[in-house]
Amino acid sequence: MKLYFTLLCCLLTSWLAGQGCNLQIDLPSELVLCEPGRTTLTANLSGGVPDELSWSPLTGLLSPNSATTAADITTDISYTVEARLVLDHELITNGDFELGDSGFSSDYxxxxxxxxxxxxxxxxxxxxxxxxxxxxxxxxxxxxxxxxxxxxxxxxxxxxxxxxxxxxxxxxxxxxxxxxxxxxxxxxxxxxxxxxxxxxxxxxxxxxxxxxxxxxxxxxxxxxxxxxxxxxxxxxxxxxxxxxxxxxxxxxxxICIVSASIDVRVARLVADFSIPNEICSSAPTLILNDLLPATSTPDGTWLVDGIPFNEIVPAALAVGSHTIT
Structure with a gap:
């Protein structure tokens, strides 16, 4: 049977704001997988191109120094991605000595x-x-x-x-x-x-x-x-x-340093449900979640003939066969 569920899409972005530090990372705070297996993690970067980028821990990661990496997930795990960018603003005065003997001191x-x-x-x-x-x-x-x-x-x-x-x-x-x-x-x-x-x-x-x-x-x-x-x-x-x-x-x-984290969860989905083979058009409204047992995985999405619905109103449906997923 089919099951459609919604991933949480709250964005977690963190950065250490400094002078001219515009680098940011956007990363979903959570990713839910139906079963263990390979998935893709992507850190969306803005505000600059980092000099260094790394994911941690390394467990299951195929490209831990890339913004996008495949990850082999076997169980629940949290990943953190960190990006580092050395800013252009120079703090040393006359560090190239083009201003001659000035801007520094010496015991010599x-x-x-x-x-x-x-x-x-x-x-x-x-x-x-x-x-x-x-x-x-x-x-x-x-x-x-x-x-x-x-x-x-x-x-x-x-x-x-x-x-x-x-x-x-x-x-x-x-x-x-x-x-x-x-x-x-x-x-x-x-x-x-x-x-x-x-x-x-x-x-x-x-x-x-x-x-x-x-x-x-x-x-x-x-x-x-x-x-x-x-x-x-x-x-x-x-x-x-x-x-x-x-x-x-x-x-x-x-050095501008930014980081973001994502929790990857492996959900053991339970979505068995039963429905009468026939429903009369005069029957009362049917709440679809009432068809699920108490052990079902929450936060699923119902589709009636491919269209999202949370309930069936028999009188509103045409006579004939309809598909519920």
């Missing part, structure tokens, strides 16, 4: 010059388009585009901060910190440590000995109750020989 001195060039002395830095312009033994390293400024550093043998900047942030918000690093001499590469408000951000980053080979450091940071973030980069390689590097494109951007 700006290059004072000497026999090898502007960065002849350890514990100094300079802003330049080519690292060789600051020291005659440095490689000819340029920024990743080939034409912009970089911060070139002749490291010292102490834990002083090479670069620091303080920015205003939102409490209880996730952020992505990123910086690009390259060695400008191959000997004894730098070991950089990143920190926010004095707390270390990730593990120390070991620069490679390959000169002019830009490598990216990226880490996520959660602001908790903080509204100010002091970001600092220090060098924890305390051997001054070699140990020279360049920085570029230092960045801090908010």
């Amino acid at each position: 001195d700006y290059g004072t010059g000497g026999g090898a060039g502007l960065l002849s002395s350890e514990g100094q830095y300079a802003i330049a388009t080519n690292a060789r312009d600051t020291h005659r033994q440095f490689a000819r390293c340029r920024d990743r585009s080939g034409s912009g400024n970089i911060m070139v550093v002749n490291a010292s043998g102490d834990p002083s901060n090479v670069w620091c900047q303080t920015v205003t942030i939102q409490p209880n918000t996730s952020y992505q910190f990123s910086a690009w690093v390259t060695s400008v001499v191959s000997e004894n590469p730098a070991q950089l440590q990143f920190a926010v408000n004095g707390n270390l951000l990730g593990s120390p980053y070991n620069a490679t000995p390959n000169t002019c080979s830009w490598q990216n450091f990226t880490a996520e940071w959660y602001s908790d109750t903080a509204s100010i973030a002091e970001i600092c980069i220090s060098n924890t390689n305390f051997t001054p020989v070699g140990n020279d590097f360049a920085l570029d494109d230092i960045s801090l951007r908010e």
